[in-house]
Amino acid sequence: MSVPRSASNTTTAVSSNHTPLVDPTRFPAVADGEVRAAHRLYEHLIGIWAPGVIEAAQDLGAFAALTEGPATAAALAETLGTDLRATRVLLDGLSAYDVVQRTRGADGQAVYTLPAELHGVFAPDGLYSLAGKIGHDRNVAWSAWRNLARNVRDGARTSDGAEQLNQISEEDYTSLVRGINFWAPPIVRPLAERLRTTGWGTGSGRTLLDVGCGTGIYSHLLLKEFPELSATGLDVGRIVPIAEAQAAQLGVADRFRCVTGDFWNDEWTGDTDLALFVNIFHLQTPESARDLLLKSAKALSDDGVIAIADHIVDEEEGEDSTQNRFFRLFAASMLATGGGDAFTVHDYDQWLSDAGLRRVGLLDTPMHRVLLASHA
Ligand SMILES: C[S@@+](CC[C@H](N)C(=O)[O-])C[C@H]1O[C@@H](n2cnc3c(N)ncnc32)[C@H](O)[C@@H]1O
Numbered sequence: 001m002s003v004p005r006s007a008s009n010t011t012t013a014v015s016s017n018h019t020p021l022v023d024p025t026r027f028p029a030v031a032d033g034e035v036r037a038a039h040r041l042y043e044h045l046i047g048i049w050a051p052g053v054i055e056a057a058q059d060l061g062a063f064a065a066l067t068e069g070p071a072t073a074a075a076l077a078e079t080l081g082t083d084l085r086a087t088r089v090l091l092d093g094l095s096a097y098d099v100v101q102r103t104r105g106a107d108g109q110a111v112y113t114l115p116a117e118l119h120g121v122f123a124p125d126g127l128y129s130l131a132g133k134i135g136h137d138r139n140v141a142w143s144a145w146r147n148l149a150r151n152v153r154d155g156a157r158t159s160d161g162a163e164q165l166n167q168i169s170e171e172d173y174t175s176l177v178r179g180i181n182f183w184a185p186p187i188v189r190p191l192a193e194r195l196r197t198t199g200w201g202t203g204s205g206r207t208l209l210d211v212g213c214g215t216g217i218y219s220h221l222l223l224k225e226f227p228e229l230s231a232t233g234l235d236v237g238r239i240v241p242i243a244e245a246q247a248a249q250l251g252v253a254d255r256f257r258c259v260t261g262d263f264w265n266d267e268w269t270g271d272t273d274l275a276l277f278v279n280i281f282h283l284q285t286p287e288s289a290r291d292l293l294l295k296s297a298k299a300l301s302d303d304g305v306i307a308i309a310d311h312i313v314d315e316e317e318g319e320d321s322t323q324n325r326f327f328r329l330f331a332a333s334m335l336a337t338g339g340g341d342a343f344t345v346h347d348y349d350q351w352l353s354d355a356g357l358r359r360v361g362l363l364d365t366p367m368h369r370v371l372l373a374s375h376a
Contacts, residue, residue: 022042056090148335156335163285165283165284173214188218188221188225204228208223216244220250243258281310282334297356312343312344326367358373360373
């Protein structure tokens with residue numbers, strides 16, 4: 001298989017996430033550069049307000065209530081058992097981020113509506129819900145960011161001085177993995193297309209190993225794309241039932257099994273036709289990332305493919321690309337919660353070469369790149 005680098009993202013526009021909170025046209029003509037810069041930075045510093053109001057609303061059950069229909073602050077306060085004025089303040093805060101729409105009712109009172117496309121996003125069991133991500137941020141991220149300066153000073157090391165992997169608890173993963181399924185569809189679609197164009201999916205009895213599978217969403221969507229495929233997910237004990245339940249929910253349980261294991265210390269199933277790593281490499285140190293590829297090479301069939309979907313910096317794309325900016329910032333979030341990094345295409349090429357592998361493709365998706373590799 002020889003595949004050039006290409007962009008596979010769809011052209012459908014996703015609205016910008018930036019909600020302007022400072023109006024630059026309101027500066028007097030004489031405002032000096034430092035004052036303007038302070039306004040710009042202040043807008044970043046109040047970024048914490050967005051998760052503040054969204055998470056509070058989720059905690060209080062406001063989104064669940066608004067899923068039933070639009071409400072005034074008074075009606076919502078009664079449903080939630082919250083203070084009327086404070087509920088109005090919270091709803092107005094949400095409307096500043098376009099999370100709820102604020103309109104005037106016939107009697108002049110503000111009415112708040114949760115747009116239909118956000119109903120599933122806040123539902124605890126929604127397939128593409130962010131509820132798990134919100135829970136994770138409350139349990140882990142808020143306090144972890146306080147550690148960033150220390151980790152930058154000391155380099156996120158274990159007590160014996162070694163570089164640290166990013167490792168949160170199994171319990172914290174049960175929340176997080178349920179909050180990142182939404183990343184899957186724009187990753188699976190171009191990956192499946194690319195595999196198909198290379199003839200990969202045509203053989204019968206093809207096998208997929210999904211290393212650190214989480215809910216198994218990538219396996220489940222790929223199983224729907226390739227009816228001949230069967231998949232094995234590998235993850236820790238508390239995650240396995242989540243992945244198996246979701247396979248049943250998505251109608252692919254007959255071709256999916258999830259096994260409990262430690263992807264470092266346990267053997268992987270051999271002769272794998274597709275070894276999939278999604279959001280696994282950004283948890284690694286350079287050394288452990290290289291080791292993962294050495295292990296993958298041994299588990300891969302002769303014409304097998306390794307697919308790594310992650311926050312992969314592509315230096316050739318230029319410093320200013322939105323993806324590279326996001327990936328480098330993602331690395332800071334990894335450092336805050338432990339170790340890990342956003343590695344570059346160049347890093348991957350080195351490790352692949354060490355493992356007797358070579359890169360055969362690089363796909364772009366909204367918040368990831370997918371690096372494809374096979375035996376050299
Ligand atoms: C960031 S999540 C990614 C989950 C999934 N691949 C996705 O992208 O939705 C990392 C996953 O790796 C699993 N994991 C981490 N270390 C592991 C290990 N040593 N052995 C097996 N699974 C592990 C975690 O339990 C978690 O489900």
